[in-house]
Amino acid sequence: MWPKGNVRLFGAVLMRPSLPLLALVVLGTVLAVAGVAAADGSAWSEGFEGPQPSWRLAGGDVPYRIERQERVQGHAHSGDRCELLQISGSSGHELLFSHDVGQPYVIDELMPTVWIQSDRPGIQLLVRVALPRTIDPRTGKPLTALLRGSSYTTPGRWQQLRVDNLTEQLKQHTWTLRAQVGPQVDPREAYVDVVLLNAYGGPGTTTVWIDDLELAGYAKRSAHEAPARSAAADGNNGAPVSGSPDMPRSDANIRRRKIAMAGHVLMADDRPVFPRVIQYQGEPLKLLRQLGFNVVWLPNVPKPEMISEANQLGLWLVTPPPLAPDGAGAGSSATPSKIDPAYDCVLAWDLGHGLGPSQLPAIQRWKEQIRASDNQSQRPFICEPASALRPYSNIAQLLLIGRSPLGSSLQLNDYGTWVRQRPWLAVPGTPVWTTIQTQPSPTLQQQWQTMGVEQPLPNRFASEQIRLLVYTSVTAGSRGLLFESNTSLVESDPDTRVRATTLELLNLELGLIEPWTAAGSFIAMVPSSEPGLVGALLQAERARILVPLWTEPGSQFVSGQAAGNGTTFVVPGVPEGNDAYEIAPGGLRPVRSKRVTGGTRVTLDEFSLTSLILFTQDAMVVSDLTQRAVRIGQRAAQLQHDLAVAKLQMVEQTESRMPPRDSAAAQGGQWLADARRNLQQCDRLMATGGLKNCRDIFAYADRAMRPLRLLERARWESAVAPLGSPVASPASVCYATLPAHWRFLGRIRGAATGENRLASGDFEDLGIMLQAGWHHFQHPAPGVFSGADLSPGCAHGGRYGLRLAARPQDAKNPPTMIESPPLWVTGPKVNVQAGEVICIQGWVQIPAPITGSVDGLLIVDSLGGEALEERIGETTGWKQFTLYRVVPESGQMTVSFALSGLGEAWLDDVYVGPVGPSTGATAPPTVPSSVPTSNGAMTAPMAQTLPPVHSATGPFQQPSPPGR
Numbered sequence: 001m002w003p004k005g006n007v008r009l010f011g012a013v014l015m016r017p018s019l020p021l022l023a024l025v026v027l028g029t030v031l032a033v034a035g036v037a038a039a040d041g042s043a044w045s046e047g048f049e050g051p052q053p054s055w056r057l058a059g060g061d062v063p064y065r066i067e068r069q070e071r072v073q074g075h076a077h078s079g080d081r082c083e084l085l086q087i088s089g090s091s092g093h094e095l096l097f098s099h100d101v102g103q104p105y106v107i108d109e110l111m112p113t114v115w116i117q118s119d120r121p122g123i124q125l126l127v128r129v130a131l132p133r134t135i136d137p138r139t140g141k142p143l144t145a146l147l148r149g150s151s152y153t154t155p156g157r158w159q160q161l162r163v164d165n166l167t168e169q170l171k172q173h174t175w176t177l178r179a180q181v182g183p184q185v186d187p188r189e190a191y192v193d194v195v196l197l198n199a200y201g202g203p204g205t206t207t208v209w210i211d212d213l214e215l216a217g218y219a220k221r222s223a224h225e226a227p228a229r230s231a232a233a234d235g236n237n238g239a240p241v242s243g244s245p246d247m248p249r250s251d252a253n254i255r256r257r258k259i260a261m262a263g264h265v266l267m268a269d270d271r272p273v274f275p276r277v278i279q280y281q282g283e284p285l286k287l288l289r290q291l292g293f294n295v296v297w298l299p300n301v302p303k304p305e306m307i308s309e310a311n312q313l314g315l316w317l318v319t320p321p322p323l324a325p326d327g328a329g330a331g332s333s334a335t336p337s338k339i340d341p342a343y344d345c346v347l348a349w350d351l352g353h354g355l356g357p358s359q360l361p362a363i364q365r366w367k368e369q370i371r372a373s374d375n376q377s378q379r380p381f382i383c384e385p386a387s388a389l390r391p392y393s394n395i396a397q398l399l400l401i402g403r404s405p406l407g408s409s410l411q412l413n414d415y416g417t418w419v420r421q422r423p424w425l426a427v428p429g430t431p432v433w434t435t436i437q438t439q440p441s442p443t444l445q446q447q448w449q450t451m452g453v454e455q456p457l458p459n460r461f462a463s464e465q466i467r468l469l470v471y472t473s474v475t476a477g478s479r480g481l482l483f484e485s486n487t488s489l490v491e492s493d494p495d496t497r498v499r500a501t502t503l504e505l506l507n508l509e510l511g512l513i514e515p516w517t518a519a520g521s522f523i524a525m526v527p528s529s530e531p532g533l534v535g536a537l538l539q540a541e542r543a544r545i546l547v548p549l550w551t552e553p554g555s556q557f558v559s560g561q562a563a564g565n566g567t568t569f570v571v572p573g574v575p576e577g578n579d580a581y582e583i584a585p586g587g588l589r590p591v592r593s594k595r596v597t598g599g600t601r602v603t604l605d606e607f608s609l610t611s612l613i614l615f616t617q618d619a620m621v622v623s624d625l626t627q628r629a630v631r632i633g634q635r636a637a638q639l640q641h642d643l644a645v646a647k648l649q650m651v652e653q654t655e656s657r658m659p660p661r662d663s664a665a666a667q668g669g670q671w672l673a674d675a676r677r678n679l680q681q682c683d684r685l686m687a688t689g690g691l692k693n694c695r696d697i698f699a700y701a702d703r704a705m706r707p708l709r710l711l712e713r714a715r716w717e718s719a720v721a722p723l724g725s726p727v728a729s730p731a732s733v734c735y736a737t738l739p740a741h742w743r744f745l746g747r748i749r750g751a752a753t754g755e756n757r758l759a760s761g762d763f764e765d766l767g768i769m770l771q772a773g774w775h776h777f778q779h780p781a782p783g784v785f786s787g788a789d790l791s792p793g794c795a796h797g798g799r800y801g802l803r804l805a806a807r808p809q810d811a812k813n814p815p816t817m818i819e820s821p822p823l824w825v826t827g828p829k830v831n832v833q834a835g836e837v838i839c840i841q842g843w844v845q846i847p848a849p850i851t852g853s854v855d856g857l858l859i860v861d862s863l864g865g866e867a868l869e870e871r872i873g874e875t876t877g878w879k880q881f882t883l884y885r886v887v888p889e890s891g892q893m894t895v896s897f898a899l900s901g902l903g904e905a906w907l908d909d910v911y912v913g914p915v916g917p918s919t920g921a922t923a924p925p926t927v928p929s930s931v932p933t934s935n936g937a938m939t940a941p942m943a944q945t946l947p948p949v950h951s952a953t954g955p956f957q958q959p960s961p962p963g964r
Helices: 007-015 019-034 166-179 283-292 304-313 341-345 357-373 387-397 412-425 444-451 461-475 493-514 516-520 617-656 664-687 694-720 735-748 764-773
Strands: 042-048 057-061 065-073 081-089 096-100 112-117 126-134 141-152 159-162 192-200 204-217 259-262 265-268 276-279 296-299 316-319 344-355 381-385 398-401 432-436 481-483 523-525 533-539 544-550 567-571 579-584 588-591 590-598 599-604 613-616 775-778 786-789 801-808 825-827 831-832 837-845 857-861 870-872 878-884 891-893 896-900 903-914 945-946
Touching: 007 444, 042 387, 042 870, 057 192, 081 096, 112 126, 112 192, 126 159, 126 166, 141 166, 192 204, 192 398, 259 344, 265 516, 276 493, 283 304, 304 341, 341 344, 344 357, 357 381, 357 387, 381 387, 387 398, 387 412, 398 412, 412 432, 412 461, 412 664, 412 878, 432 461, 444 878, 461 481, 461 493, 461 544, 493 516, 493 617, 516 533, 523 567, 533 567, 544 567, 579 590, 579 599, 579 617, 588 617, 599 613, 613 617, 617 664, 617 694, 617 735, 694 735, 764 945, 801 825, 837 857, 857 878, 870 878, 896 903
Parallel strands: 276 296, 276 481, 296 316, 316 344, 344 381, 381 398, 398 432, 432 481
Antiparallel strands: 042 204, 057 096, 065 081, 081 204, 096 192, 112 159, 112 204, 126 141, 126 192, 141 159, 259 265, 523 533, 533 544, 544 613, 567 599, 579 588, 579 613, 590 599, 775 825, 786 801, 786 945, 801 903, 825 896, 831 891, 837 878, 837 903, 857 870, 857 896
């Protein structure tokens, strides 16, 4: 599968202008001498007998070097000579070479063939077909499509490759093109533009001998046929269209692209679009297009060259506006300059991130300035507010919301609830895009480095975790995804290759269901017969899709097997007469279904991690999805295979460093053997049939990863068992860092603790606390009363304990969701030394569940940051928490406690100190857990109220709690 848009990457190299008849006659004479037989309507051939090579590099995604390209003797399939290609490449999928064949019509009899011999399998023959009756709106040139043929499977022997059934392939691909471009796609008079050979055989050096390129059933297109003209050119006397290298920067010569909001649906060129956005880190735009992204998020205003390239590739951009804020504010007498129409490839203007109430007036003025200057009057604005979502949704038509649940204490099902509920705080109907983690935070990596995690540090999350996060966001109602990226996807290290492969596969799948994600609606969550497995039901105009996914606790750290056989769902509301299909790479598979009480029961014979189940009786929907699934089948199978290979290598390397101390070690050998066996079967299928058996290849690759997930999960559960929480140790939040975690546990096991460096952590005297530097921050929320005090009824030890409380002013009508933590208490600064292990310990009791937030009580230290926040919901009596952090450099640290919703949390006997020998060291305070407690009122007679030092109406300052 060539990812959408890539066919046009090499248009400037491969397209040839029509030649005059005399020139064709002369060219025909020259080619005949060189060994090309000019066709008489029935055949065309190239015997490669002349002295000069004729295959031309056409591009691809592989960093490469051409070692040799020449005509050689003594190794031909027939005749005296053949053409030799020898290339060296690293990671990637395609390195294409093209050959002109004179533009024959696509008819039933046409069949391109070529003979090749290579030292490696996987070489593939393709043709590029041009549709002269259809203009690609993104390039202004005739629309093109790649049709794929057979692949080379017999290393060391000559084998003929062919492209069969061109007319049928083109017919099937027309449905895909119409889904992508529009119903105007017309395949009549289609012709073969060039023949292509993917000469990439894998990392390393590949040698290919090529001979006897032939096209049977050759009917040549007339040289006098004029190329199709774009609507823009027809309306402008043949002026260049957008993307032409000589395009003048004026309104008259720009092919206009249209962007608008239709309710909550984003329309681009009159079609609903689901943005698959990548955070730009300097990669070539064509690489990002190859990976399946349709939008690139830029941190700065792009240069004209980037805008031109984005237009040529059909990419959209999200970028800050080209006019600086306050250059011409509301009421200014100055006339704002008009934004150049070249910016029509900008999908939305980015107004900023981490915004709070204090910035509202300036953002409003900036928005008005841009709107007055923008030629696209309906182009939306997007911003990421930390708070004040409702007023910001009056300014921006799109909101970006973001959390970082992977590797954190935030469960994925709680994250899904947060995404689903967050829009309640905005203007009703405001669509949201969500951020998707792909890499650990710099803070977490700094902790790993200080702990001695093996180099290079893990620089990605597991593909399964990213997949679960994507599908959780989509099923929770996200209308776009911004894939966060800290480093470039062009790098060749293993982590980057796996990350790029993961994202490409997800983009292929998301492209299949775009009608539902871009313009569909959420119907219901559907339970299953398996604990931890639920499905989200989405509806579009003529069909419904059930998206099952695992929500097992702890999946944000390490996913489990996440697979089952004979899993059933009872799906409500499916119209009678609808058939059920599983959408899989290579096509649709019927799913067993039956009408039962409560809906339609479907049974999945084999399920793993995520899936897509279609319900419809519309033959057009089935046909369209079938063709699109077939189109991505081979590419998806290759990507899944590559992910399985990489996962096996990573697990084997990690296991070699793992101490054989837990029960997982006993079963680990069998699980690894199961994974290798399934991968071997996968490789056998690829060796015998290439990627034609894409369904089976995909299935065996997926089966290979299941036992590896079992091993990872068992190891992780064993590793976190000695801890009270997975975030207690920075190295226990990821499977790849577990060897360092075990070494860390050995380091702290039995070690003495130093004196408590946190002043007044016993919460006994308010005056001493204030003098020591304790601070109480409030973030007023409408209808909420909050406060912090020292209460005698909330003590774990001694006379008093710290109570944090937030209550609705109207108990009968409490807020359903709290935007930001109503109150936040931060301890005094603690001096720490580089290399120290710091223990953070204390006691907490939460008498009743905290409502209005999924975060409960947040315990945040400045060493671990947001990535290692501890979240505690309801407790049964007093509960001890313990966190360990390592100090990367000498300085100061703080510990904070935030009540994220409505309820109470009691804290006492908090300790912050070093782990290790220390003169005059004392253990952290230990007191009986049977101290009687009572739920005292906020105004208890003996309570000592901790006064707020900052009554915030915007983002907090020193410290800055997250906007929730």
